[in-house]
Amino acid sequence: MQHDPMVAVEDAINACKLILEFTSDMKEAEYCADMKTKAAVEREFEIIGEALNRIKIIAPSLLEHVDNWREIIGFRNVIAHGYDVVEDEIVWDSIQRNIPVLLKQLKKIK
Numbered sequence: 241m242q243h244d245p246m247v248a249v250e251d252a253i254n255a256c257k258l259i260l261e262f263t264s265d266m267k268e269a270e271y272c273a274d275m276k277t278k279a280a281v282e283r284e285f286e287i288i289g290e291a292l293n294r295i296k297i298i299a300p301s302l303l304e305h306v307d308n309w310r311e312i313i314g315f316r317n318v319i320a321h322g323y324d325v326v327e328d329e330i331v332w333d334s335i336q337r338n339i340p341v342l343l344k345q346l347k348k349i350k
Contacts, residue, residue: 242298245295245302249302260335262280263335272332278331285315285319292312292316
């Protein structure tokens with residue numbers, strides 16, 4: 241089955257929005273202590289990475305608009321396969337610094 245790259249873009253956009261929604265008004269310490277939010281955020285990071293991986297396979301030219309897409313896919317792999325080594329501080333930093341930028345870049349693809 242061939243995936244639609246624009247559906248994958250929309251999935252990644254929605255995941256970014258959910259991450260920002262889940263963590264709005266939180267401080268880092270609150271995030272680190274909130275197991276439910278951490279689980280939800282990590283799932284959305286997995287969706288972002290998988291969506292970008294699908295785009296890489298079916299429409300790689302779309303990723304010209306996304307900085308660090310290789311690292312984003314790699315981050316997904318760490319979260320999915322290295323669940324025991326995920327550092328909350330790194331995830332939090334990515335939420336604060338990278339998700340807003342990624343969201344803007346993905347919206348440009350639409």
